[in-house]
Amino acid sequence: MYKSYRTQARTEYEKANRIAKRDFLLSISRGEEGYLQALEDIIQNVEIAKEQNLGIIDIPIERIKGTYYHSRAMSFSSNFYPLMKIDTEFASKWMSLYEIHYKEGISDPIVAYEYLNWFYVVEGNKRVSILKYLNAFSIRGEVKRLIPKWDENDPQIRIYYEFLDFYDKTKINIIWFNKEGKFNELYELIKDYQKRSDFVENKYDELISSVYLPFRKAYRDLAKDRLKLPEEEAFIEYIKRFGLDNVPEIEREMRRQVEILIEELSEEKVKPVTPLFKIPGLLAGTPLKVAFIYNTAIEESAWTYSHELGRRYVQERLKGEIITKCYEKVTNAKIYEQVMEELEKEKFDLIFTTSFDFLYEQQLSAFHNVKFMYFSGYKSPEDINTYFGRMYEPRFLAGMVAGAMTKSNNLGYVASYGIPEVIMGINAFALGARSVNSRARVHVGWTNTWHNSEYERRTAEYLIKDLGVDVITHHQDSAEVLKVGEKYSVYTIGYHYDMREHAPTTYLTSVVWNWGVYYESIIRDVLRGSNFSLFRLFSGSEKIEKFWGGLKSGVVDLAPMSKLVLPQIKNIVELVKYDIKTEEFHPFRGPIFDREGNLRVPEGEDLNDEELIKMDWFVDNIYYS
Incomplete structure (x- = not known):
């Protein structure tokens, strides 16, 4: 019997290891971490205001994001699957734990930190790895919460403090929102929920198990590519639409409601897009206003410095025809939004951003008088043009x-x-x-x-x-x-x-990059209204352009x-x-x-x-x- 258990454990490890390698490559191809995230790296420059002991709680497996120690992160891919070879001591221990789980289940609690409602394992990384692989729902853990210092300029911190208030009232940690006000909105919708069973002590535990999780399962199955609304926000819309008093106990009835909700949300009309570029001002001889956004200080980055040299070059070459302005240290979404508001107010026409850090920020949709040019050409959402070089x-x-x-x-x-x-x-x-x-x-x-x-x-x-x-x-x-x-x-x-x-x-x-040559080429074509492909976009064309220049262009x-x-x-x-x-x-x-x-x-x-x-x-x- 031992042999069969061991054989099964080895087979499962080999499967998990193959998935880990595939996940590693997929992650890095997306510009994401290939290994686990390590909390000691994340909080290296973070001021922690308070450490709170949460005791032993149920940790949703999906909310376990990484390990505490950087040294242990290299043993796992970003999905917590094992990366180490089959003949290592690590693999042997993983397989032994798998046998234990196969025979009697993993019951020992892990030790973890919670930071921004993500969990990072101090002790028990292999246990989490096995349960992730087996698609378990949760694991018991002794948790300490690290609360960062309040920062009103950081939307992530503001959302987290809103979550802390929500958690104190409900003890719900499986739900997370990326927008402010949503935790308060959800609480107002669920605070009067009446539990159905006398065997459940906390009514919110029943709400999660009997309402939210069945909803989430149905939504994940049915929404897929049809609707991009996050499942937590969709849950709020579900409660508004159907209420909590008569939630169906039969799964197919819940799925029918979710299908109706998806159809209704999908039918919402998209607002018409305002033309992105104001041609008349250009043709009348008004100087073209061009902004450059840098995510670091000029002196701190060779990359940013090379772009700043390009800005100075084109400002000198096109003196009198353009006005340029640069913004340094645009390091988070809040600063980015402030810059965008200023550029909209000052009626800038063309923006070059030297990083794709904020490419998907929703604030973009509010700035219809600005044409965006984002460096790096592998992401191209609507209304955004990307510029790149054939490096x-x-x-x-x-x-x-x-x-x-x-x-x-x-x-x-x-x-x-x-x-x-x-x-x-x-x-x-x-x-x-x-x-x-x-x-x-x-x-x-x-x-x-x-x-x-x-x-x-x-x-x-x-x-x-x-x-x-x-x-x-x-x-x-x-x-x-x-x-x-x-x-x-x-x-x-x-x-x-x-x-x-x-x-x-x-x-x-x-x-090397020669950004001055690049910027001059683009801006000259805009100024003279040539047939350059980017210029066609300024009339409101929906086609997205990727502008590439190689050795031939300089x-x-x-x-x-x-x-x-x-x-x-x-x-x-x-x-x-x-x-x-x-x-x-x-x-x-x-x-x-x-x-x-x-x-x-x-x-x-x-x-x-x-x-x-x-x-x-x-x-x-x-x-x-």
Whole structure:
């Protein structure tokens, strides 16, 4: 019998491990954390006003978001499934716990912290992993709540304090809203609920089990892609529509009500969209008002600094024809909303944002006199245009340099998030390296952050000291990786601008942005009313444009190669660069296989823009940990 239990546990672990790896890749391809979130990282710079002991409570499995310790986060994918190999001690313990659960169930409470109504495990990560895998509803846990300091300028904090009041009255923690006022609205609707059973002590426990959970199940089954309204908000609409006095006990009756609700909500008319751009003002000779929004301070970010140089460049080049203004440190939705209100009031015409941080903020719909241009082209909701650069072109050339210069055949790449923009660059770099060196392998280290000097430094050191890379590059918002490469005497390749000053003895080249060229090209076409595709949008066209510029446009480029690069290498790189600019060659020309051996690009064919912008796979000479 022991053998059969153990065999079953091993089989389930292998299944969970496969799902974990798939989830990891899917998460990073969306720009999300591949590993579990770690609370000690999240609250590193948060001022905690109070720590509250909640005792032993039922924790909804869906509300368990991560672990407390950063060191333990690496053992699980973001869905809490196990990432460690089957022959590890970790896997053995996971399987032993699975056997225990199979025989008698997991009853020992975990230890966890609650922060913003998400739970982070201190003790019991493997127990949670197993119950997540088995789709359990809840687990008992000894919980301490960390309450952040009140901040009236932070909408998330305001919502959380509203939740605390709601929780004190109801002890409900399974429901969460992302809008202010909703917890108060729900409480007013449920406060007079009369429980039906004398065996239930807390009427809100019965409300959740007998009303909310059946509603949620039906709503998830029936709404799907038909309605984007969050299920908690839909629950409020359900109560308003049908009341709580006569909630049906039969599941099919509940489903019928939910179907009616979905149909009614789906029939609500969409308000007509006001034209987005005011052509008459432009044609009358009024200066074009252009704003630039930065999510960091100019001096703190190489990325932001490169855009600021572009703004200054275009302001000088188009003096008298445009007025520009920049906003620094737009770090949260509240500040973003304030900036938008100011731009609407001052009647700005064109906005360039250098990050997609607030791309999906609902406040956008309120600003109809502004045309938005968002950097990074993998997200394109309605009424938003995205601008992007074909950075994969110089990345391919940089890969050629790296592949020719390496002696170990191990190249390092410190990467931020696994979004298409980053994946494109990694793949292009790897393909470029292999084009001159069939044995070249690219080892990727993920930081899951755009700018954290400590993470960048530690990741670069890991690639150099543990994996033996002798050429290193990055997709990060600082020059920290080059500084580490200089320290350990390995060749370095920069990003954003020519970074030779940070690695004077190991520098090879950099892949760079020339934003001034980009902005001037776009704005000149707007000013003269040419047939440039973006201009057509200003008349109210609903078509969404993705504006890309490559080596040919000068928007992206390879910085001058240092004296360390041999002349013959420079010559071949320049030849390939010319072929890319004249469209004789494409960096993603097949045959190209992914890491699983699947043919992604047939021989002789090129990936098109739509395929590139959604890239979520890695070529077969890439390794990551």
